[in-house]
Amino acid sequence: xxxxxxxEVKLRFASAEEARAAxxxxxxxPLRARRLQDDHLLDTPEGRLRDxxxxxxxxxxxxxxxxxxxxxxFKGPPRPDVMxxxxxxxxxxxxGALLLRVLERAGFRVWFRYQxxxxxxxxxxxxxxxxxxxxxxxxxxxxxxxxxQQVAKALGRTPEDYIVASYxxxxxxxxxxxxxxxxxxxxxx
Numbered sequence: 478x479x480x481x482x483x484x485e486v487k488l489r490f491a492s493a494e495e496a497r498a499a500x501x502x503x504x505x506x507p508l509r510a511r512r513l514q515d516d517h518l519l520d521t522p523e524g525r526l527r528d529x530x531x532x533x534x535x536x537x538x539x540x541x542x543x544x545x546x547x548x549x550x551f552k553g554p555p556r557p558d559v560m561x562x563x564x565x566x567x568x569x570x571x572x573g574a575l576l577l578r579v580l581e582r583a584g585f586r587v588w589f590r591y592q593x594x595x596x597x598x599x600x601x602x603x604x605x606x607x608x609x610x611x612x613x614x615x616x617x618x619x620x621x622x623x624x625x626q627q628v629a630k631a632l633g634r635t636p637e638d639y640i641v642a643s644y645x646x647x648x649x650x651x652x653x654x655x656x657x658x659x660x661x662x663x664x665x666x
Contacts, residue, residue, distance in 0.1 A: 505598035510542035547573025
């Protein structure tokens with residue numbers, strides 16, 4: 478059985494416009510249109526997954542350009558590396574909201590929710606996402622190691638610019654910096 482490994486980095490940009498211009502300049506081709514992703518992280522009441530640095534996520538996608546269906550993902554603990562490398566098992570689900578109810582009845586609970594507007598491109602064998610979040614704009618590059626490095630370099634970035642922290646960690650730091658309480662990372666209505 479082969480391992481399903483996720484390899485990714487995030488790069489911070491000042492604005493979505495700056496990120497789009499940079500991604501366009503490296504010749505990235507549109508893959509999926511901009512849509513809202515509403516992610517729910519689940520865990521056992523005692524925090525077994527978080528203690529093991531693993532993640533169980535149900536992603537709901539909304540908007541006119543959202544794909545049909547949602548996803549469920551398990552991510553194992555990150556491995557030591559210059560980029561984020563971890564086991565990733567993902568599957569599409571017809572009704573993510575119903576799956577959330579099933580998992581909650583099975584004893585899991587949502588402990589953190591985060592949203593982002595995401596649009597995706599493909600470039601040099603990698604998936605390049607522009608993520609507009611409540612704590613900033615990021616370009617996330619995912620793919621084989623050499624593809625991730627090649628796209629990051631084309632964007633004018635070096636391994637020193639790589640962000641491997643989760644959106645949860647980035648959001649917590651942003652809340653501390655702004656003197657705000659940490660809650661869910663969701664857009665204001």
